[in-house]
Amino acid sequence: MPKQLLGKAFEGQQNVGPNTALLRRLQRYLHIEVDDGMRLDSLKQISGVEAVWLRQKFQLHEPVLAEEPISRDSLSASQYALEMIGARTAWKHASGKGVVVGVIDTGIDWDHEDLRDALAVSTKEDINNTGRFEPWPSDEERLGLTGDLNGIDDDDNGMTDDVIGADFVDQEYRNLGDDQTYDPVPFDEHGHGTLVAGVIAATKDNGKGIVGLAHQARLRAIRAFDATGSAEEDDIAAAIVYAALSKVHVLNMSFGDGVNSPLMQDAIDLARTQGCVLIASAGNSGKVSTQYPASYAGVVAVAATNSKDMRAPFSSTGPVVSLSAPGQAILTTSVNSRYRTVSGTSFSAPYVAAAAALLLEQNPTMNAEVS
Numbered sequence: 588m589p590k591q592l593l594g595k596a597f598e599g600q601q602n603v604g605p606n607t608a609l610l611r612r613l614q615r616y617l618h619i620e621v622d623d624g625m626r627l628d629s630l631k632q633i634s635g636v637e638a639v640w641l642r643q644k645f646q647l648h649e650p651v652l653a654e655e656p657i658s659r660d661s662l663s664a665s666q667y668a669l670e671m672i673g674a675r676t677a678w679k680h681a682s683g684k685g686v687v688v689g690v691i692d693t694g695i696d697w698d699h700e701d702l703r704d705a706l707a708v709s710t711k712e713d714i715n716n717t718g719r720f721e722p723w724p725s726d727e728e729r730l731g732l733t734g735d736l737n738g739i740d741d742d743d744n745g746m747t748d749d750v751i752g753a754d755f756v757d758q759e760y761r762n763l764g765d766d767q768t769y770d771p772v773p774f775d776e777h778g779h780g781t782l783v784a785g786v787i788a789a790t791k792d793n794g795k796g797i798v799g800l801a802h803q804a805r806l807r808a809i810r811a812f813d814a815t816g817s818a819e820e821d822d823i824a825a826a827i828v829y830a831a832l833s834k835v836h837v838l839n840m841s842f843g844d845g846v847n848s849p850l851m852q853d854a855i856d857l858a859r860t861q862g863c864v865l866i867a868s869a870g871n872s873g874k875v876s877t878q879y880p881a882s883y884a885g886v887v888a889v890a891a892t893n894s895k896d897m898r899a900p901f902s903s904t905g906p907v908v909s910l911s912a913p914g915q916a917i918l919t920t921s922v923n924s925r926y927r928t929v930s931g932t933s934f935s936a937p938y939v940a941a942a943a944a945l946l947l948e949q950n951p952t953m954n955a956e957v958s
Contacts, residue, residue, distance in 0.1 A: 618642070658791050658798040660701075662926060666797055667894050668913035668938060674800055683801030683944035685951075688787055689752075689835035689863075690937075691826045692780030692842070694773040694810035697751055699781060700924040701796040705788040706751040707805035711742040712771075713750050720750045722772045736771065744833060747771060752808035755826045758819055769825075773810035778922050780808070782929055783841050785920030786937035787944070796926050797918055800941035807835055812842065824854040831858035836947055839940040840867040840886075841933035843878035852883055859885045864947070866940040868932035870903035882907045887943075891915060891935040902932055912938035 615637075619630070630639045656664050657675060669675075687707045697706055697720050708718055714725055715733050723734030740747045748771035757769055775781045784806055791802035811826040812818040823842075830838050831854075838858060858865060867881040869890045881888035891902035891914025898904060899915040914935030921927040947953055 659794060660789075660792065660796055660798050661794060662797050662918060665918050665928075668917060669798070669800060671892075671894070671896060671913055672800065672938065672942070677800075677942075677945055681945040681948040682791075683788065683804030683941065684948055686801065686804045686836045686944040686947045687807055687834070688801065688804050688837045688839060688940055688944055689807045689809050689830040689833075690780055690784055690787070690839050691809045691811050691823065691830065692775075692783055692839075693777035693812040693814075693816060694754065694775035694780045695752075695784045695806060695808035696775050696781045696920075696922045696924075697808065698924075699785075699920050699922070701789040701793070701920050702781070702784055702806070704790050704793075705784070705799070705802075705804075705806050707807045709742050709750055712748055714741065722774075746829065751806075752810070753826075753829060754810040755822045755829065756810055756813050756818070757822055757825075758813065773808040775808075775810075775922055776814035777812065777816050779812070779816060779841070779933065780810070781922050782919050782927065783839060783933060783937045784808075785926075786917065786934055787839065787941045789920055796920065800938055801944035804837075804941065804944040807833065818842070820848045820851055824848075824850045827851070827854035827858050831861040831863050834861070835863055837864045837866065837940050837943045839937050840865070840880055841931075841936045843868060843870050843881050845877060845879070847879050847882075851880060855880055855883045855886060864940075864943045864953075866936050866943065868936040869908050871901045871931050871933075872903045873901050874903065875905035876903035877905070877907060878903065887939060889914075889932060889936040889939045891930070891932045899930065901930065902935075910939055911935065912942075914938075 627639045630636060657669050714735055714737055715721060721732055721734045723729055725734050725737040727734055735750045736748045746753050752773045754770045754773045785797060787799050788801055788804045788806050789797045789799040791798040809826045809830055811822045865886045867886050867888055869881050869888045870876045870878040880886050887909045888907045890904055890908045890911040891899040892911045893899045893915040912935040914932050915930045916928055917934040918928050
């Protein structure tokens with residue numbers, strides 16, 4: 588027996604003014620139950636039937652669920668750069684495990700909550716066997732631990748007590764802080780190096796702060812810049828040579844100048860012969876610029892992009908640039924277990940250094956040369 592399809596809706600509706608005609612039109616629709624095997628075409632032959640179809644079902648547009656945070660770290664939801672780079676997909680294949688990234692900079696705060704487990708520790712120099720750096724004499728006990736500094740080159744690499752790296756700041760004229768002699772304590776008195784380090788290898792899923800793109804890579808802290816952010820070319824060259832001879836796989840250099848240094852270029856060439864992947868920031872001039880070491884052959888020069896994947900206004904550009912990476916409004920680690928949002932090609936370069944670490948984990952024989 589045919590039933591009005593919208594019968595319930597019409598109950599009690601006697602006069603709805605100007606909408607009466609529309610309601611009558613809706614009353615044309617009938618629901619008919621038919622026997623199995625009956626063809627719908629036969630119903631269309633009935634006089635007065637305009638159309639016949641099976642009753643349709645519609646689906647809700649279900650809410651689109653937000654993706655899970657990229658890591659279980661308290662600030663990782665603010666790391667837009669990792670989503671833009673495609674870190675979720677990359678981490679299915681590599682995390683930087685087994686790769687050592689050298690950071691030539693102002694040092695690293697090795698006791699930062701997000702970096703203390705990210706340092707490449709020389710096991711032979713780690714004489715108290717804690718897996719971390721205790722920068723006091725080996726015959727002195729602090730908080731139940733003796734230090735790592737025994738005045739002996741235990742790993743026989745020419746640098747005494749270099750547990751996590753070395754300090755090459757040896758300036759001719761006094762400046763500020765630790766600025767006079769080579770030593771094995773590469774602490775960050777400026778802050779720049781710690782900012783760079785977090786981008787590369789901040790610890791993942793420790794519930795704190797952020798996560799680095801190559802979060803299982805390990806960092807060598809190679810200090811060449813003093814508390815004011817300045818460095819002499821011979822100190823930079825010495826740091827590059829140390830990194831190369833220490834078999835660092837990737838070297839991040841978030842610094843530069845328009846002056847070509849033959850000494851630094853020779854150090855770069857040595858690092859290339861050792862198979863070191865060399866990454867440098869392109870500069871923050873906002874225009875076409877020639878910066879060194881970014882402009883040396885074999886160095887990957889990195890410009891900066893923003894959250895819209897466009898060149899950041901401050902970023903240097905030009906034919907020297909090899910790659911671009913996020914460098915504007917980058918959330919990263921800061922000294923004393925703090926975090927900061929910073930901008931500059933100094934922070935796009937370490938994303939490329941971290942990406943190189945992921946590639947090297949997958950292909951340890953990857954050619955370090957760039958054309």
